[in-house]
Amino acid sequence: MSAPPRSDHELIAAHRDGDRRAFDELVRRHGDRMWAVAIRTLRQSDDAADAVQEALVSAYRRIDGFRGDAAVATWLHRILVNICIDRLRRERVRHTVPWPERDVPDRRGDPVGEVATRIDVDEALALLSVDQRLAIELVDVQGWSVADAATILQVAPGTVKSRCARGRLRLARLLGHLREGER
Known part of the structure; x- marks a missing residue:
């Protein structure tokens, strides 16, 4: 019989204790929802992928600063939203226009x-x-x-x-x- 899945807070504690797989599990749990927020916000798949990656790297580096006041999902999404907003602000300054071929393809047919x-x-x-x-x-x-x-x-x-x-x-x-x- 396998052990019950660990909570997000338990995964953070395990990561802090050196469990290299714990953060991977957090990414598996929350990555899809983070992607959905990023793609709807940034509207370009490359930009969304970069933002999610940047958010996860930031969370990984700052995990020792996570106090546990909020849910882990809320903390991860706050990091992502801040990154998305920063990217949108930078893009507004550059006045770029996305290329049509960069639109997200519909994969469900x-x-x-x-x-x-x-x-x-x-x-x-x-x-x-x-x-x-x-x-x-x-x-x-x-x-x-x-x-x-x-x-x-x-x-x-x-x-x-x-x-x-x-x-x-x-x-x-x-x-x-x-x-x-x-x-």
């Missing part, structure tokens, strides 16, 4: 209508402010609670709620044509 809807939604999300897009990604897409999203974004819960509300309203306006197409 969705039917044409679903792909078109996904493109519409991604384009609408890109029109939101970074703050609104991050709040919606964390709460609506990833399923974080408002309180956890507030911790990750380092803002008050009311700020997360208002960013989500404003973002949802704008998305409803931008994507209204999708609902009209159903009728």
Whole structure:
């Protein structure tokens, strides 16, 4: 009989005690959700991969500073969100335009209508402010609670709620044509 899986906090303690596999397990547990946040925020697969890698390296190096006040997932996502915001700020200063061929490919083989809807939604999300897009990604897409999203974004819960509300309203306006197409 195998041992029950260790909690995130137990994995951090094991990593501090020299267990080289403990951090790998944290990456396996949280990497997919971190990737989803990064790709929705940065919109380019190369940039998202770099941001996730940078966040994980940063967490690895700073793991001794983790006090355990927040959940490990919240701590990892806070590091990632800060890196994504820094990358977006640097890109704004450089005024770069992404190359179309760098868009994230759809790997599930969705039917044409679903792909078109996904493109519409991604384009609408890109029109939101970074703050609104991050709040919606964390709460609506990833399923974080408002309180956890507030911790990750380092803002008050009311700020997360208002960013989500404003973002949802704008998305409803931008994507209204999708609902009209159903009728």
